[in-house]
Amino acid sequence: MDRVIYDRMAAHDSTHWWYRARRDILADYIGRYAGLPKDARILEIGCGTGHNLPMLAAFGDVDAIEIDAEARDIASARLGKPVGEAPLPELTGVPEGSYDMVAVLDVVEHIEDDVAALAGMARRLKPGGKILVTVPAHQWMWSAHDVVNHHHRRYSKATLAKAITDAGLAHNGLRYFNSLLFPAALAARAVGKLTGKDDSDDSPPAKPLNLAFEKIFALERHLVGRMPLPPGLSLITLLSRRA
Numbered sequence: 001m002d003r004v005i006y007d008r009m010a011a012h013d014s015t016h017w018w019y020r021a022r023r024d025i026l027a028d029y030i031g032r033y034a035g036l037p038k039d040a041r042i043l044e045i046g047c048g049t050g051h052n053l054p055m056l057a058a059f060g061d062v063d064a065i066e067i068d069a070e071a072r073d074i075a076s077a078r079l080g081k082p083v084g085e086a087p088l089p090e091l092t093g094v095p096e097g098s099y100d101m102v103a104v105l106d107v108v109e110h111i112e113d114d115v116a117a118l119a120g121m122a123r124r125l126k127p128g129g130k131i132l133v134t135v136p137a138h139q140w141m142w143s144a145h146d147v148v149n150h151h152h153r154r155y156s157k158a159t160l161a162k163a164i165t166d167a168g169l170a171h172n173g174l175r176y177f178n179s180l181l182f183p184a185a186l187a188a189r190a191v192g193k194l195t196g197k198d199d200s201d202d203s204p205p206a207k208p209l210n211l212a213f214e215k216i217f218a219l220e221r222h223l224v225g226r227m228p229l230p231p232g233l234s235l236i237t238l239l240s241r242r243a
Contacts, residue, residue, distance in 0.1 A: 001110070002148045006048065006071045008202060013051035016204040018178075021217035023055045025177060026105070026132070026236075028221040030059055033172060033238055034130050040100040043124065045088060046107035050075030056103060065094070089116035096123045103132040106234070108163075109151045118167035122241055131169070131239040135160060137176060137232060143189060145202065155235055164239060171237040177224045179232030180216050 013019045030036070040060030044052060047064040049071050056062045064083045066072040076083045086092050088111050102121045111117040121131050136146070136154045146154065153159070157174045164171050178185075204210045223229055224236060 001068070001150050005149055006068055009051070009071070010049045010074055012204055013049055015210070016202075017210045017214035017217060018202075019051055021214045021220075022178075023052060024218045025221040025224055026052070026134075027055050027058065029224055029236065030056075030101075030132065033225060034059070034101055034132065036060060036100050036130075041098060041126075042101045042103065043094070043099045044103040044105070045091075045121065046104060046110070047071075047075050047083060050078035050083070052103070052105060053079050060100065063099075065091075089113055089120040091120050091124065094124055097126055099124050099129055100126055101130050101132060105132070105134045106136065108133060109135050109153055109155065110149070112152055114152075114163045115166045118163060118169060118239070122167065122169055122239070125241070129240070132236075133160075133239060134177075134234050134236045137235050141186075141189065141233075143192070157235065160235055160237070164237075168242055169239045170242045171239050173225070174235055174237050175224055176229045176232035176234070177220050177236050178217060178234045179229040180220060181213060182230070182232050185233055 036059050042056050042060045042062045044056055044062065044064045047053060047066045050064065053062055053064060053075065062079065064075055064079055065086055066075050066083050067085055067087050072083045072085060084094070086094050088107075102124055104121065108114050108117060118131070125131070136151070137156070139154045139156065142154060160174055161171070205213070220229065
């Protein structure tokens with residue numbers, strides 16, 4: 001990712017509506033579907049500034065990996081221990097068969113060989129372990145945001161399912177989320193293209209609007225997995241090794 005993305009993450013990951021509501025949704029989803037033991041070992045790959053680490057720590061003992069040095073320092077301070085720097089897909093030095101869950105939250109789209117990355121994560125799982133995946137949806141929504149984030153792709157359900165199958169994994173259902181605000185996102189991107197202002201600025205809006213967006217998005221924690229949502233900005237799933 002461009003340096004500015006990490007800087008914005010560090011500045012806004014505690015206050016921006018998207019980060020805050022997504023953590024609520026992910027925590028609820030993990031609690032309902034991951035089936036983690038009480039002493040679970042969890043690895044987050046591509047943890048950025050570590051804004052998800054306290055949420056994941058509610059489910060077990062967390063390790064983390066981040067390739068950006070400045071973000072890694074921030075994440076290490078939040079985690080209270082060093083964050084590693086082994087890149088995907090090799091994950092050199094990360095022991096195989098060690099984790100009950102690997103979390104890759106808007107990370108796989110950054111990796112050129114997504115199949116090799118998923119297969120590498122699977123080798124780090126204990127028997128019965130899961131990989132929690134979120135990715136951006138809809139290639140036709142490609143924008144300046146994807147460029148500065150160094151994305152290789154956005155996913156459809158079909159392209160994500162193929163990558164999962166090719167990696168020798170199975171999923172528990174591919175579900176859209178960030179659906180309630182999807183029409184607003186479409187409108188904003190359409191206006192940006194019409195006015196020539198398709199930029200990558202993802203700073204939070206004014207406080208009242210930021211709070212409103214957070215409350216709307218967070219409502220999805222009651223819905224994701226319990227009922228099909230209409231198309232959204234992201235996809236979520238849990239992966240396991242195929243029998």
